[in-house]
Amino acid sequence: MLQTISWTGSAARLLDQTKLPTETVYVDITDERQMWDAIKRLVVRGAPAIGVAAAFGVYLGVRQHADDSADRFLKRVDDVCAYLATSRPTAVNLFWALDRVRRAAHEIDGAASVGSSPPCHVVRDILDALLNEATLMLEEDNRVCRAIGEHGAKLIEGLKGATGRIDLLTHCNAGGLATVQYGTALAPIYVGKEKGLDLHVFADETRPLLQGSRITAYELKENGVPVTVICDSMAATVMSQGKVAAVIVGTDRVAANGDVANKIGTLQVAILAKHFNIPFYVAAPTSSIDMSLPSGKQIPIEERDPDEITRGLGRQTAPDDVEVYNPAFDVAPAELVTALITEKGVVRAPYDQTLRALFANPR
Numbered sequence: 475m476l477q478t479i480s481w482t483g484s485a486a487r488l489l490d491q492t493k494l495p496t497e498t499v500y501v502d503i504t505d506e507r508q509m510w511d512a513i514k515r516l517v518v519r520g521a522p523a524i525g526v527a528a529a530f531g532v533y534l535g536v537r538q539h540a541d542d543s544a545d546r547f548l549k550r551v552d553d554v555c556a557y558l559a560t561s562r563p564t565a566v567n568l569f570w571a572l573d574r575v576r577r578a579a580h581e582i583d584g585a586a587s588v589g590s591s592p593p594c595h596v597v598r599d600i601l602d603a604l605l606n607e608a609t610l611m612l613e614e615d616n617r618v619c620r621a622i623g624e625h626g627a628k629l630i631e632g633l634k635g636a637t638g639r640i641d642l643l644t645h646c647n648a649g650g651l652a653t654v655q656y657g658t659a660l661a662p663i664y665v666g667k668e669k670g671l672d673l674h675v676f677a678d679e680t681r682p683l684l685q686g687s688r689i690t691a692y693e694l695k696e697n698g699v700p701v702t703v704i705c706d707s708m709a710a711t712v713m714s715q716g717k718v719a720a721v722i723v724g725t726d727r728v729a730a731n732g733d734v735a736n737k738i739g740t741l742q743v744a745i746l747a748k749h750f751n752i753p754f755y756v757a758a759p760t761s762s763i764d765m766s767l768p769s770g771k772q773i774p775i776e777e778r779d780p781d782e783i784t785r786g787l788g789r790q791t792a793p794d795d796v797e798v799y800n801p802a803f804d805v806a807p808a809e810l811v812t813a814l815i816t817e818k819g820v821v822r823a824p825y826d827q828t829l830r831a832l833f834a835n836p837r
């Protein structure tokens with residue numbers, strides 16, 4: 475599988491996803507400004523990948539300041555975290571990851587103030603802790619996605635029809651390229667394939683930036699999973715023809731009541747699935763669940779450049795100066811979600827209770 479993010483020893487290496495599917499280009503990110511830009515421009519994208527990338531961004535943004543006092547250094551850590559937090563608003567993994575590295579840095583300082591480490595050692599220790607935490611997240615992401623894959627594969631195995639083939643539909647890209655390696659929504663498909671399931675995927679192309687046709691179709695093909703690309707407007711047709719056994723998508727943020735934010739167009743897929751009585755599954759690592767928000771109404775939705783719609787396909791596709799609305803995400807209400815597939819197991823309604831129980835259980 476392609477490696478979305480890796481650490482070279484001196485830089486964070488990102489697969490430039492703006493170039494897929496025609497070019498496989500890696501870029502080495504060496505400071506926080508480059509990381510901010512890479513997240514904003516979707517060089518690195520997908521909620522879990524954004525989080526891990528930002529964690530490395532913090533280390534890259536402070537490593538030149540090892541000669542500062544511990545107080546000044548920690549202030550710089552906080553500033554770099556605040557700066558990277560402005561890159562994209564919707565995926566909670568970004569804030570989750572920044573909060574985690576910030577806490578790791580402050581914990582080292584707190585421990586040092588009750589011990590006897592000389593100040594220069596404290597800053598070195600904080601730097602080490604930042605890099606360790608980012609590296610840990612990279613490794614953890616693989617374990618979390620694998621567990622989602624195992625739980626999800628059991629669910630989709632139960633959908634086997636008379637022919638034995640299982641046809642799924644997905645929207646956007648919640649695959650290996652949206653995480654470090656396996657993916658969330660595509661993990662059950664990869665694990666299912668390993669277990670010998672006969673799987674086929676409809677990939678919505680996902681306008682305006684075509685993550686479905688450019689990225690999902692690319693990675694499924696690379697991994698030997700049969701895939702059919704459809705325009706977003708064709709999902710109703712394939713569902714009405716009985717060609718879809720289940721929908722499986724990823725998420726950028728799940729609210730405490732089970733409302734799910736994901737790539738724009740997911741809401742209409744969820745409504746269609748309900749209409750055609752097709753299960754609508756959302757693969758959600760617990761790092762994407764935001765228990766601080768009571769409902770999806772509070773999830774901030776990113777609005778992006780109108781050019782993505784008017785010039786997104788390499789040519790002008792709308793008249794000059796026409797008004798454009800370009801929200802990058804939408805929110806599917808919990809009542810449309812058949813189940814959430816987390817690394818801790820499958821969670822069903824009533825989500826306000828089951829999600830609370832999930833976080834209460836340290837499994």
Ligand code: MRU
Nearest residue numbers: 519520521648652658724725737
């Ligand atoms: O704008 P993007 O490409 O970052 O949007 C990505 C998605 O909407 C994914 O479905 C979501 O982040 C889940 S990725 C495991």
